[in-house]
Amino acid sequence: MTFGLNYTYLNTRILDIAPLVSTDPNYVLSSQIPVGSPLALSPKNKAALSGSYTLLLDPQLGKISLGATFTYTSKQLSNYAYTSPAAVAALGGDFGVLGSRELLDLNLNWSSIAGSTIDAALFGTNVTDRHYYTYIPGLGLQGGFETASVGAPRMYGVRMRYRFGR
Numbered sequence: 001m002t003f004g005l006n007y008t009y010l011n012t013r014i015l016d017i018a019p020l021v022s023t024d025p026n027y028v029l030s031s032q033i034p035v036g037s038p039l040a041l042s043p044k045n046k047a048a049l050s051g052s053y054t055l056l057l058d059p060q061l062g063k064i065s066l067g068a069t070f071t072y073t074s075k076q077l078s079n080y081a082y083t084s085p086a087a088v089a090a091l092g093g094d095f096g097v098l099g100s101r102e103l104l105d106l107n108l109n110w111s112s113i114a115g116s117t118i119d120a121a122l123f124g125t126n127v128t129d130r131h132y133y134t135y136i137p138g139l140g141l142q143g144g145f146e147t148a149s150v151g152a153p154r155m156y157g158v159r160m161r162y163r164f165g166r
Contacts (some may be wrong), residue, residue, distance in 0.1 A: 004050040012039035012069040033080045037114045041135065045074040062112040074100075081138030091140060101132045101151070117163040122156075 014037045021150040038044075052067035075097055082096030084089060107123040140146035 001053045002051065004048075006048045008046045010039075010042050010044055010046075013037070014039065034083075037080060038077050039085070040077045043074045043076040044070070047072045058133040060115050062114060062116075063108045063112055064108070067088060067107045071105075073101050074098045074104075075110045076134040078133070079138030082136075082140075095136050095140065095146065096138060098133055098136070102128075103130055104128050105146045117155055117165075119163070121159040123159070124154070124156045126154045128153055130152070 005163050014033055014035055017033050017035065020032055035078050048069060048071045050067065050069040052065050054063060054065040057064060072102060078082075078098045082091065082094060087096070088094045103125075105123070105125045106127055107121060109119070111119045113120060122140045128150070133148045134151050135149040137147060
């Protein structure tokens with residue numbers, strides 16, 4: 001049995017930045033990036049806890065292990081356009097901040113199936129089917145619509161591998 005714990009702490013701040021300037025009269029800048037703001041898409045806290053258990057079987061059957069990984073990501077700034085109270089009020093919500101999220105991945109691995117050179121794995125990612133955004137650019141105040149990048153969906157799959165030679 002093995003366990004792993006990873007943790008990242010980021011305390012990012014914009015210390016100095018040149019003002020944004022557009023020479024295109026058809027393009028209006030939505031906002032300037034304020035000095036002292038956190039760096040976009042940099043969560044303050046991120047942690048992953050993983051574990052794996054290998055079944056005690058006859059080595060002639062191969063090696064079978066079960067594993068899981070739980071990942072937590074704290075809320076994070078997605079864009080600088082929606083940081084003002086006026087923007088939040090106009091949109092009916094704070095679309096400049098991505099909420100925290102928890103994801104769970106599972107796997108089952110069978111190496112050297114029945115003593116062969118074939119390995120197989122079953123896996124599931126985002127098994128709790130968490131719906132989340134990974135980026136919102138902050139364009140809604142400009143053209144009246146917004147876009148977003150969605151997170152990875154729940155997926156299940158199989159991996160097979162053949163090892164040439166022993």
